[in-house]
Amino acid sequence: MVALQLDDLGAYYGKKLTVSGISTPPLQGGEIVAVIGPNAAGKSTLFKRIAGLLKGPGGIRLTETDKGKKAISYMPQDTSANAVLTVYESILLARKQGSAWSVDDADLRFIDHVMQALNITPIAFRDLGALSGGQRQLVSVAQTLVREPDVMLMDEPTSALDLHRQVEVLSFMHAQARQKGMIVLIAIHDLNQALRFADKVLLIADGRMRACGDPLDVVTPAMLRQVYGVDARIEKCSRQFDHVIVDGVAA
Template identity: 85%
Template sequence: MVSLQLRDLGASYGKKLTIAAVSTPEFHSGEIIAVIGPNAAGKSTLFKRIAGLLNGPGEVSLAHTSKGKKAISYMPQDTSANAVLTVYESILSARKQGSRWSVDDADLRFIDQVMAALNIKPIAFRDLGALSGGQRQLVSIAQTLVREPDVMLMDEPTSALDLHRQVEVLSFMQAQARQKGMIVLIAIHDLNQALRFADKVLLIANGKMQACGSPLDVINADMLRRVYGVDARIEKCSRQFDHVIVDGVAA
């Protein structure tokens, strides 16, 4: 079992504190946490602080029992990569990062599984520099998934994908989190996808945590009006999923 908790976490660029006092309940193995908030709210900064790329006060408390796994893996918004490598080479390199460069059948099978699930096997031997933005994003997702970390931080991983691919990718990430016992934090703007796939929602605005809890506890009409400045309501569209309706139009 893996658990992650943030305690009074802050992050700074130089002397300027850009996020402050973020404290969460414990997140546990298999959970998807959607990190939502307006543009420039501090979501990317929070991820960099959790990943250890920024300094600041507070504590990232990670307790886990896994062995031989990378504790935290971070996928930034910028999906630029070494254009000299092929897609397959870049994913294999990510798989072996921080470990010995011996490749076994289990490595190859898992890489093939991830590439097939993300539908990128047809471009396996294309150079990264020749890919579209959406294809590069899928490769970055694969690079993060094949590391099999305890915690995955994914900063807007589906922003360049069409709706069909978004649902496919988020469904696969959810299944991997459950199967591998990972904790997955996803910064996402689509609140309907947050309602559909997240176990918990963490709301960031103005550099501070505004709420953290179940999707329907956090994503409600009052929050949408206060944080996003829109009049909206939440409606149940099936037994499983709710969605946001803005001014009579599904968001």
């Protein structure tokens, strides 16, 4: 099974080291890892470093299970699209990226499966440029999922979606991680969704890792006060997941 471990990882923007000291235990295939932290904490920078888009110190240890797959796939926060393609064409191109261009029935079936699960089949033949922000985000999620990588880096993949769609998308990604044995790292601001779906939580603040581990070991009232500057408590819900209450209001 695939495993990913970060060893004292850092990232440069120009000559400035903006992220440093990121060390994790082995992250295992099938796990959802929520990467949390305040704005400008370094979450996007960390993802770009893991994806190979930025340089920096430290190491990335990745044990791959299938050398024919794209090992790491990265969905950036900016999902704007200028290409003159339909939704379906863009997802098909993502599926075949880095592999032979021949398309077989298995490719088409999996693309259809992902599009149906994300409820974007009705817009399959619309141009990317005609989509709303939320629709573009769903298409970007589909483009990442159909690559079936060992590791998915998803930078705020649900930020433009309403609550119902957020739960749909995160539930599907959770199921795909389990089924395919992928590691899914999701940068997310909604701590309730992190508590609901994540197997581990990686907390970053001021460009450094503060904690990495079980969600309830990381997301604590003391951490929320220190990092986010809010007084909050963690409560168990009747639906078997925990949520954050800030000043008597669910965050």
